[in-house]
Amino acid sequence: MKTRGPIIVAFVIGMLMMIQFFTPNPFFLRLYNIVLDWKQVVLGCTFILGTWSLIRYHIKKIQRHQENWQYSYVTLIGLTVTVGAAGIWKTASGPYPWLFNNIQVPMQSTMFSLLAFFVASASYRAFRARTVHATLLLVAGALVMLGRVSIGAYFSGSILGVEISLVEISDWLLNVPNLAAKRGIMIGVGLGMTATAIKIILGIEKTYLGRSD
Amino acid sequence: MVLLRFAGKGFANGLIFLFTPIQLCDSIAAMDISVRPSAGSMALISAVLAVTLLGLTVPVLGVIPPAPEVSDTPDDWGDALTLTWVPPGPGDLTMGYEIWRLEVEEGGEITPPAFADTVPASEVLTAAGWDMAGDADLGDTVWVDSDLEKGQEYTYILVALTDGAPMPSAPTSPEAPRRQILRNQRINILVAVALFMLTVVVLVERARRGAKLFIRRIAGLEAVEEAVGRSTEMGRPILYVPGLDPMDEVGTVAAINILGQVAKKAGEYDTKLICPNRDPIVMAVAQQVVRESYSAVGKPHLYRDEDVYYVTFSQFGFAAAVAGLMLRERPATNFFIGRFYAESLVLAETGNATGAIQIAGTDSDAQLPFFISACDYTLMGEELYAGSVYLSREPLLLGALKSQDYAKALIIIAIFVGIMLSIVSPDIAEQFKALFN
Structure with missing residues (x-):
């Protein structure tokens, strides 16, 4: 029971x-x-x-x-x-909002701002061009980053007679290969969620109760 | 009937409107032309046109709104009707609307109320037995009348409010709200879920009868044994973070399922497992799961409440506490399984700096790149949900997991069919696409 x-x-x-x-x-x-x-x-x-x-x-x-x-x-x-x-x-006035605004909020902001340094170190590791895949990632990342900033609009050229700008390349990378991969993952997540929910409803999955027997 | 109130009345209300010829034409086009204008009205319009074409200023008050369309509100329990009407044209001085409703007796006829310029429309409607159902703003073109009686017919009049006298529309044709047992817009989802459930049941039954089901190798889950063994060899604890979401998120349930399997392995090797939590309900469930897992491998004495504990509900407070824990306790293995947000990189990079072997798993596509760059193994999307099945290798669960592959195959076929139809026949492709909306 x-x-x-x-x-x-x-x-x-x-x-x-x-x-x-x-x-x-x-x-x-x-x-x-x-x-x-x-x-x-x-x-x-x-x-x-x-x-x-x-x-x-x-x-x-x-x-x-x-x-x-x-x-x-x-x-x-x-x-x-x-x-x-x-x-x-109470929470509307007095020491509580002071504690929240002067201790809690700055501490949270400090943790959040640390992200900038972590992003830098993670990017350095991810973008080291040691393999073909990592090189592709580096090139795609560089193109997207340049295409997102104002200076990117000044880069354009002709490929097979078609005039194309860096912004367009950046948008294409984000909207086609990146979005396709993202959607693939999301379809898998949706199916995984549904399957897990069905398994729990039907009593097939019992691990969340601490036992699988 | 097209009515343009101007001249004396317009001035009396202090309204002067410069009507350009184009605006006038647009207004006439937007008006109800189902009723023939009277000779007087035609003369009036002709006069306005003539004056306007000569470039003179014509003061105009507003336009009688066309009768709204009434239809049954879809996907309801038979207690609502939806009214839609065309927005006023340019130059129309309508400021808003009142919606009046009348219950139509069975077999009864609708007699349009006799409006007069001297009596306000609301008084005429009230005297005729109409009730004011509500009001709508100028920009509104849809209004839902709820709390109605199923099967009872209703008719409506839309009264346009101006600075002058309100202008009522003609009564609508009677309509009765109808009950829907199912939400029509979700029937496609119901069919998909039913098919999926059927596939799960069939494959579970096949697995029960001993059928061999192939599941592809998942590197991140294969590494669990190695990661737990590494902690044991180094004599250091295992850190398991089951995400930041509450227990009602399926990703958290999947994380708890994997926690059960990891706790069993930790129990087998007598290795300490630390599990800090951000949500108190998740903490309570995690405590139960770890306790039961230790008992399942015959090591109930290993369980300590203070190893599976609550930290804080604050997102970055939690990140700071777990990062500090990693630096103090130096766990040899870190598991970040479940749903994470911006703190994912703080956790993964700190763990990376401590030299721990790290296995992450999340269904959050925005956090996947961070985990991939900072962790040794990452369970991506659906792999998170396959975790407990993969680790337990329980035949019944394998059957349910296999159903995901069949569903994916169906989705791939549907995408392929959609692409082909888009090339061959865009019209049919649109209809095909509508099946999934």
């Missing part, structure tokens, strides 16, 4: 949601909205679970004096101060 119960629930809810997609019957629409509401309720409850998991993780780290355990104090103090500020002064 431990495995059969969730499979029955997955089958019934899965079939109802599938029917809801194909019929305009308001009963199924109401049911769908109820499921969405319950999802929000469950998410709210699991945030308590998540916060408890975070607190326990850091308390154990402090207790065991694991590497860099001092930073766990920062996490726990930060969590207490932020939640406390929101609880006492």
